[in-house]
Amino acid sequence: MGSAGLFGSVLSRIRSPLLRYVVRRLAWSGLLIILVIFLTFLVFYQLPSADPAQLRAGRLATPELVAEIREKFGLDRPFYEQFWIYIRSVVTDFDLGYSYYKNLPVREEILSRLPASISVALGAFILWMAIALPVGILTALRPRSRSDRAVTGATLFFLSAPTYWLGLVMLFLFASDIGRFPLIGGAGTYVPLSVDPKAWFESLILPWIVLACGFAGLYARMIGENLRETMATDYVRTARAKGISERRVVIRHGLRAALSPIVTLAALDLGFLLGGTILVETVFNIPGVGRYAVDAIQNADLPAIQGTVLFGAIFIVLAILVADILYAVLDPRVRY
């Protein structure tokens, strides 16, 4: 029996359609992640990036030293061999190798930075959804009103404002050390939640606001549009005809359907952000995965680049899976 046949046989033994769906999706996700790693390898080898052996050896190094380093890190082996060794280590031990530049285990480095990235991403996500939901509902229920126009204007402004620029503006206005109106936090003030929850919260307020601004406007617009369309459908009219309160109609019947398409987008965005919010982490000097990725790229540190790409891909794949499962919860018509 071939592997595909074996896999099919395993699948057929799973009785729950949802579980069968999840297993199938995870298998495909694994292949997708391998493809992503392969593409990263390809880009690293084909584009004119720096020579890691030379960087590791330094400027006055002898050719013998460079050659020895190349051998030590396996950089003298063919492309496909290096790829195979890497994939094997990842699959068997989830070993992401050692950084060429710092000689530190990449997995540990990423895991130590993950809480910072998760803090930034989750906090911003909660903030933008907390803004987008009520504002979206408000604009849907009062189309072409002042509030609707204000949301449209704000959305345009924040979507047009680059995150890095917005971050700098916030720092120069409100950071406690260099702000014109010193209020809170600043660059380099991040403290882990486990060390000091209050300082953690204060250090992340500005990054959350910066990251949430653009997303909140966009999501408010989308929620508003979807809800407006939903509220014009026959089943909503029927619900109203039954004498159900308007509040119940909006929340139970309108919003639930209007949120379905948002779930996919939100999951994708959150998954993407969990893999590292590069610009926000950079401008606010938060030691997360995003900043690690930037350093890795600057130092031509392939294992570190691979590690951050891998984590990013895993988060996105998982987020999409969660979104697909949530579909069934939000929309009873969806079956697996």
Add this chain to the structure above:
Amino acid sequence: MIFPRKRHAILAVAAMAGIALLVASSGTGAGEQRKKGGTLILLSAGDVDYVDPGQAYYSFSFQVLKPVHRALYTIPADVLTAVPDVAAGPPKLSNGGKTVTVKIRKGIRYSPPLNREVVAADVKYAIERAFALSLANSYAVAYFGVLAGSPAKPPKTPKPISGITTPDKYTIVFKLKRPNGAFVDALVMPMTSPVPKEYAAKYDNKTSTDYGFHQVATGPYMLANDSKGNVKGVGYTPGKLIKLVRNPNWDAKTDFRPAYLDGAEIREGFTDSTVASRTILNGGADFNADFGPPPAIIKQVLSTAKYKDNMYGWPLGTTYVGLNTKKAPFDNINVRRAATFVLDRNAMRLALGGAITGPIATHFIGPDFSGKGFEAAGGFEFNPFPSPNFTGSVAKAKAELRKAGYANGTYTGPAVTAVVSNIPTAINQGKILAASLAKIGIKVNLKAVTTDAMYTKFCGTPKNQPELCPSVGWLPDFKDPVTLLYVTFSGKFIPETGNVNWPQLDDPKITAAMEKAQLIGNAKARYTAWGKIDRMITLTAGAIPLQWTNTLNLVSDRVVVAKMKDVQGQVDLAYTSLK
């Protein structure tokens, strides 16, 4: 040492023109009482390369490690000339300069958890380990390869070197393959800092050493560690924080450093130089470590009275355009001379930030080598390719091209390629170079890549090297011209990869003169010889000198800015105090 990447990048984006260099006052008299205590805060964009003194080769790393690991000799911030540090006195040369004997100072002790006294065998091991692949030290062979018995091919782990012996507990003897004047100067390098073999060997014998994460210190400060000596996550969190604290075993009687501070914190990751600079000016931190202030901050500082003592500059290193002497058309000296004559070097400097970024260089040994080769090279007077205000001379360039066989003084050959760093002002400099060369018919195709790619894939790899490398430069490792000129212009050093002789200059007369100069034991005579070599190199026009660069530093109001400028252009933490 090549220009620090971050600092060079920042300097390259400066856009200030015609502003005089502000040099901070350094008028503190000898014996002045300064306040003791306090923690200094430095901000950095990136991280040190290593915290192991046997591996570090980056000016930022040297700044952090200098007050932690005492080398055999050091260049203190107040005299800027080498003095004995772990050594008890000057080195004694014998056997025609082939034997160097150094006595070790008694009473220096390692920090916890080791706590024992430093002995000569520790210096021997420190140098031996630097040759091992597990450390992959960048400069060991270049400066210490002259040691008898030193390995040509790096051993995987540290191995004894027969040319280093320790006849007694406090004496170390170096036997050289041949006399070498610069060897004594190189004893200031951090790889001569003692390392205890019985403690470090278990780390050094790994594929890649992690002694740096378990290190013991000899200086007034140490990287904070736990009771087992672990530094990682305590005193050093890569990419985040470096924390220096007092070394409890440091005895001021064995040292000349004042060491006023209780410690220092280096906060990393401040990649936005404007934010970091403002934090320093507002008193949220005290110094910039690996980046320079951006143009807007320079302008603000120079135009604001209250900031007059918050910035200072320090001359250091030389930048130049490398012309590939192995490729047409620059394999012809007259074409190279034409390019040197026609280049608008004033515009090149304006692209970097103008006068504040340093004087226009006319040869390679700069004014920071005053008394050590600068005057012998002709000082500010030696300018073999003059033009009005350094704006370039088309007439002289055309005359050179006619000598090269181009009848009407205009180049008619194929276009050439220039690979530049992809930072904005390096690209601008590339454009200025292209515009200058276009005046004599040389069309330049610009290719912008990352700084590291430029060095490792193009300009440092002879088979891929383009005709022009306009974004190169060199910093001295110590105060001997050999560190500026030898590996960068000697025909002996043109490896297949990692080449830093960017012109690929292979002039037998120059190479021979360099080999001869290295044998000169008398420092003054040696500097004079290197000065003459500098003139010879300049006249080949293999590289067009651009600037004797200034590094710019910001300092907060709470710091006493006196006697603390290090030879690498940065503050020496052991000489810094707070108000």
